[in-house]
Each structure stands twice: as structure tokens, then as C-alpha cells.
Amino acid sequence: MTGDDTNCTHAREWLCAYRDDEADDDALARSHLDTCNNCQCWSATFDRVTRHARLRAPMAPAPVTATVTRIAREAPPVRHATFGRVLLGIAAASGPLVLILDAAGVFGHSHLGSTDGRHADVLTTALYGGYALAAWRPDRLAAGLLPVAVLAAAITLALSVVDVTSGAVSILDELSHLPLLIGAAGAAVATRASQPVAAPPTDRTTHTPIAHSV
Amino acid sequence: MSRRQTRHDARRRTLADHDADALARRASRGDSDAFAALCTGIHHDIWRYCWSLTGDRDLADDATQETFLRATTAIGRFRGDAPVRVWFVVLARRSLGDTLDRAKRAPVPADPVAIPVRDGTGYVDLGALITALAPDARQAFVLTQMLGFSYADAAVAMDCPVGTIRSRVFRAKSALVDAWHADHHTDAAHETNAEEASE
Ligand SMILES: [Zn+2]
Numbered sequence: 001m002t003g004d005d006t007n008c009t010h011a012r013e014w015l016c017a018y019r020d021d022e023a024d025d026d027a028l029a030r031s032h033l034d035t036c037n038n039c040q041c042w043s044a045t046f047d048r049v050t051r052h053a054r055l056r057a058p059m060a061p062a063p064v065t066a067t068v069t070r071i072a073r074e075a076p077p078v079r080h081a082t083f084g085r086v087l088l089g090i091a092a093a094s095g096p097l098v099l100i101l102d103a104a105g106v107f108g109h110s111h112l113g114s115t116d117g118r119h120a121d122v123l124t125t126a127l128y129g130g131y132a133l134a135a136w137r138p139d140r141l142a143a144g145l146l147p148v149a150v151l152a153a154a155i156t157l158a159l160s161v162v163d164v165t166s167g168a169v170s171i172l173d174e175l176s177h178l179p180l181l182i183g184a185a186g187a188a189v190a191t192r193a194s195q196p197v198a199a200p201p202t203d204r205t206t207h208t209p210i211a212h213s214v
Numbered sequence: 215m216s217r218r219q220t221r222h223d224a225r226r227r228t229l230a231d232h233d234a235d236a237l238a239r240r241a242s243r244g245d246s247d248a249f250a251a252l253c254t255g256i257h258h259d260i261w262r263y264c265w266s267l268t269g270d271r272d273l274a275d276d277a278t279q280e281t282f283l284r285a286t287t288a289i290g291r292f293r294g295d296a297p298v299r300v301w302f303v304v305l306a307r308r309s310l311g312d313t314l315d316r317a318k319r320a321p322v323p324a325d326p327v328a329i330p331v332r333d334g335t336g337y338v339d340l341g342a343l344i345t346a347l348a349p350d351a352r353q354a355f356v357l358t359q360m361l362g363f364s365y366a367d368a369a370v371a372m373d374c375p376v377g378t379i380r381s382r383v384f385r386a387k388s389a390l391v392d393a394w395h396a397d398h399h400t401d402a403a404h405e406t407n408a409e410e411a412s413e
């Protein structure tokens with residue numbers, strides 16, 4: 001590359017950034033542009049191309065505008081995700097606390113002595129971890145967690161009803177299952193809030209589905 | 215024409231950044247009117263960006279629709295760390311990537327966007343020149359020239375250093391200037407041949 005080429009490239013690079021408000025003045029580049037015929041020709045075309053690109057930027061076609069307007073009107077932004085996340089967060093935080101109290105024997109018998117009890121606690125802890133993850137990213141994880149959370153809450157509730165009505169345990173003892181109920185409710189609310197919205201049909205008469213447009 | 219004026223021209227039909235960000239914050243709290251105003255205000259920019267990703271009108275239409283569908287649930291996570299226009303552009307890039315992954319293909323322009331520009335005695339199709347750019351250069355050019363992004367915002371949108379944006383914009387503009395000149399030489403050659411043939 002000759003010295004002239006280097007000067008031309010430097011001056012053009014500077015002009016490009018300078019026109020975009022992304023470079024300070026550069027006396028060397030400016031003086032080169034003032035004296036180099038090639039760069040003056042280049043910069044005239046450069047300004048013309050840039051001006052046309054800015055003034056003639058293509059607009060979204062009318063059917064796309066109509067579709068976007070309809071999406072915005074018919075699928076308002078998520079409102080309830082916060083409530084669902086709060087419920088999931090409460091369940092995720094209170095669950096381990098309840099497990100510790102349970103281990104200490106606050107809710108009747110401690111499970112720590114039995115292998116089965118410890119296995120059950122491991123599964124419950126995993127579920128609480130799921131609540132925490134779903135509270136973090138409800139749009140991605142709440143729906144996946146929902147069936148497990150609802151089944152766990154329903155089965156636990158059914159067993160509790162049987163135990164309490166048979167007098168085997170008191171209602172106070174069964175409060176340890178409250179995080180499971182709150183978690184299931186949180187997963188349901190967050191899932192509802194994060195439901196994927198069905199695509200409204202486009203107005204485009206020549207609509208080409210993305211999978212078949214080639 | 216001042217430098218700031220030219221930057222302003224790129225946005226003359228769209229929302230100012232601070233207005234768009236204020237609408238986005240309201241929309242993230244569930245304000246549906248704000249969300250509708252935001253979508254209407256920036257959808258031309260998002261369509262332009264989707265076009266710059268693909269070079270294809272139909273793909274841009276589909277990607278724009280998918281982006282705004284996703285935005286209805288994703289806007290709740292907007293925290294205002296970056297301008298909402300940047301946030302939307304990133305969402306558009308991911309939407310298009312997922313859509314193409316599902317379709318298991320790369321974007322192949324089938325329905326290019328024409329931007330006929332009268333220059334001297336003939337016309338130049340600026341849309342075709344832009345579509346012919348390398349994809350990275352094309353995106354950087356559209357973001358900074360047609361959407362009015364600063365290089366820093368474009369760097370966030372394209373997930374690369376600011377210096378890379380600077381060189382991509384320069385490469386794009388240099389290629390466009392060369393192509394513009396080449397087009398004119400071709401036109402001139404055609405005209406000369408036509409004149410010779412008629413003699
Ligand atoms: Zn020069």
C-alpha cells in the first residue's frame with residue numbers, strides 16, 4: 001500500500017465516523033480531503049449515498065403495520081407476572097424454612113430419623129428449587145413446572161384431608177404443606193400471565209409462511 | 215446539513231428515544247395503551263432491522279410480527295438498562311434466529327426491497343446495493359444510518375465491540391460508494407452501447 005493509499009483510507013475512515021458524530025475533528029484527515037481529488041470524489045458519493053439511505057429508509061408495509069397494531073391491541077402486555085412471581089418466591093423461600101422447622105419437630109414427628117422421610121424431603125426441596133427458578137424466569141419455566149406443582153399440591157392436600165378427618169394429625173401440623181399450595185398457585189398465575197399469544201392472521205394477501213418462502 | 219441534523223433525519227418518522235423508553239417502562243408495568251403506542255411508534259425501525267438481517271421483504275414481515283408477539287410477554291422484563299429500541303432489536307435478532315432454526319435454513323433473499331434513487335440521468339437501486347452488502351456490514355449500516363443508533367447502541371444490539379461497529383460501518387459505506395460508482399459506469403456503458411447501436 002502506498003503512502004497516498006494509507007492517507008486516503010485514514011481520511012475516509014475519519015470522515016465516515018465524523019459524519020456519524022462518532023469522531024472528533026482531525027486536522028490531518030481534513031487537510032488530506034481538501035487536497036486529494038480521489039477522496040473528494042469519494043466523499044461526494046459517500047454523502048449522497050448516506051443522505052439517500054437516511055431519507056429513503058424503507059417503511060414497514062401497510063399489512064405489517066396493521067398486524068403489529070392488532071397484536072398490540074389484542075395482546076396487551078403481561079400484567080400478572082409480578083403476582084405469580086411473588087407467590088413462587090414466597091413458596092421458594094418459606095419451603096426450606098418449613099423443612100427445617102419440620103426437622104426440628106415443630107410440625108409433629110421429625111422425618112430426619114427415617115430414610116423415606118429424607119428422600120421425600122429431597123424431592124420437596126427440588127420442587128422448592130423449581131419455584132425459585134420459575135420465579136426468576138416465569139415466561140420460560142412456569143408452564144413446565146405447573147403440572148408437577150399442581151399434582152404435588154393436590155395429592156398432598158388430599159392426603160392431608162384424609163389424615164385430619166381421621167384424626168391422625170391436627171390441622172396445625174398440616175400447615176407445613178402450605179408452601180406447596182402457594183407454589184402451585186404461583187405457577188398457575190405465572191403460566192397464565194406468560195401464555196404465548198396466538199398469532200393474529202396477517203392482512204397480507206400474498207403472505208408467505210416463513211418455512212415455505214424459498 | 216449539520217451532522218446532528220442528518221442523524222435526526224433517520225428518525226423523523228419514529229418516536230424519540232426518551233419517549234419510547236418512557237412508554238416501555240409504563241408498558242412493562244402492564245399499561246396496554248403505552249404498549250400500543252410503543253409498538254406503533256417503533257415498528258418501522260424493527261421492520262427495517264429485520265430487513266437488514268435477511269435482505270428479504272417476506273422474511274422481514276414474518277420476523278417483525280414474531281418480534282412483537284414475543285414483546286407482549288417479554289416487555290414485563292424491560293428494566294431500562296439500554297434504550298428500548300436496542301432491547302427490541304435484540305429481541306428481533308433472537309426471534310429471527312429461532313424462526314430460521316425451526317425452518318432449518320439460512321435467510322436467502324427471495325423478495326428484495328427496492329429503493330430507487332434518481333441520480334443524474336439514471337436510477338440506482340440503493341436497496342439492491344444494501345442487500346448485496348456482507349450481512350454484518352449491512353446490519354451495522356442499517357442500525358446506524360437508518361435507525362439512527364449510536365455506535366455504542368449498535369454494539370450492544372450486535373453484541374460486539376464499538377470498534378467493530380466502526381469498521382463495519384466504514385466497510386459498508388465504502389462498498390456502497392464503490393457499487394454506486396460501478397452502477398454508474400455500467401449505466402454509462404449501456405448508454406454508450408445504445409448510442410453506438412442507434413448510429
Ligand atoms: Zn485521498
